[in-house]
Amino acid sequence: MFIEWNKDYELGIAQIDEQHKHLIDLINKLDGARHSHSPKECIEKVFLELINYSNYHFTLEERAMKNENYSRLDLHISSHDLFVQYIHKCYYKNKKNDYFAISDALKFLSDWIVDHIMVEDRNFTMILLDQPHHDQYQKAAHR
Numbered sequence: 671m672f673i674e675w676n677k678d679y680e681l682g683i684a685q686i687d688e689q690h691k692h693l694i695d696l697i698n699k700l701d702g703a704r705h706s707h708s709p710k711e712c713i714e715k716v717f718l719e720l721i722n723y724s725n726y727h728f729t730l731e732e733r734a735m736k737n738e739n740y741s742r743l744d745l746h747i748s749s750h751d752l753f754v755q756y757i758h759k760c761y762y763k764n765k766k767n768d769y770f771a772i773s774d775a776l777k778f779l780s781d782w783i784v785d786h787i788m789v790e791d792r793n794f795t796m797i798l799l800d801q802p803h804h805d806q807y808q809k810a811a812h813r
């Protein structure tokens with residue numbers, strides 16, 4: 671497994687934690703595809719899954735941040751955008767048979783996601799957890 675879920679990554683907001691777990695699953699799926707030397711088309715699908723799912727997850731996070739008038743919202747959106755742009759770049763590299771597409775993506779993703787969860791997302795969820803209405807984000811997470 672490329673990235674193993676670690677208790678420290680849990681932020682205490684069920685929806686966000688579940689979605690982060692799924693993002694890590696997708697990163698591991700990309701690593702699995704690399705190890706099994708999957709054809710380019712399969713790797714393309716994993717990249718698309720990653721792009722679609724991260725867009726879905728980021729939208730949820732950003733909506734919650736807007737609702738809470740989070741002061742670091744713009745910075746946070748830039749960080750999400752950087753992620754999506756980089757994965758797009760790797761998706762096209764893979765399309766052009768660039769051998770480094772997956773390893774570049776994995777390197778970037780593993781650094782980015784752990785740092786982002788532990789610092790930026792944590793910063794927001796700490797504020798959210800102080801709000802009495804944070805319950806609304808604790809409902810069964812959906813993917």
Ligand SMILES: [Fe+2]
Nearest residue numbers: 731786790791
């Ligand atoms: Fe985030």
